[in-house]
Amino acid sequence: MLRSLKEIEGYRLDATDGELGRVKDFYFDDHAWVIRYLVADTGDWLPKRKVLISPEAAGEPDCSGRIVPVSLTTRQVERSPSIDADKPVSRQHEEQLAAYYNWPMYWSPVGIPAAGMMPPGVVLRKPTEGKPAGGEEGGDPDLRSVREVIGYNIHAADGEIGHVNDFIADTEGWAIRYLVVDTRNWLPGKKVLLAPSWIERVSWSQRQVQVVPTREAVKGCPEFDPSTPINRQYEERLYDYYGVPRYWERPGD
DSSP: OEEEHHHHTTOEEEETTEEEEEEEEEEEETTTTEEEEEEEEOTTSSTTBOEEEOTTTBOOOBTTTTEEEBSSOHHHHHTSOOOBTTSOOOHHHHHHHHHHHTOOOOOOTTSOOOTTOSOTTOOOOOOOSSOOGGGSTTSOTTEEEHHHHTTOEEEETTEEEEEEEEEEEETTTTEEEEEEEEOTTTSTTOEEEEOGGGEEEEETTTTEEEESSOHHHHHHSOOBOTTSOOOHHHHHHHHHHHTOOOGGGSTTO
């Protein structure tokens, strides 16, 4: 199901035997545009610790109860490898977490996601310029914070379009399907969706996303209404408008 990540932020994370905390953020892989971890705010329960939950352990979010079920116990999380809340996530930390929880490692020795670890319709992209997550050396350069990227400026070849307002993810495989773009400074009141595969490059240092569609194309594209769930009919209109292959119809998906 396609869901807003800003909406899921703040949902309660329920372990099999109690509450873990609240969803604080998401870390996504900027090579594949897939959510790799839900970041938990555990309050005073595990102070000064960054608790990362792999989508392998996260169930389908319950919108009515504002809950994300997690197939872990509180004891498992309490005894998990410690990750400093003030530092970026290193690959070494990811390896320790994967070994502890027996989660599959989504990367290969050369940094390409392992076969079978990609949700349907995901297209691998070349790494883009910028610094590691958190801005410090030693972090995994492919992991980015959703909260950090919200607010990035969106540019077409012929000018600025707006800024990143939200992300839409498919919670079945936690692939990021769309960036929600707020065009308020150009087209007041209009929000539009752009797929990661339509991004030409990202400058993490300049907080800027360069996209393939032109301003004129974006101006006439189907408008996105955040109050209305995204359905396949709307997606068909969007992809047909831009004249690009639909991600759910790609060969092998």
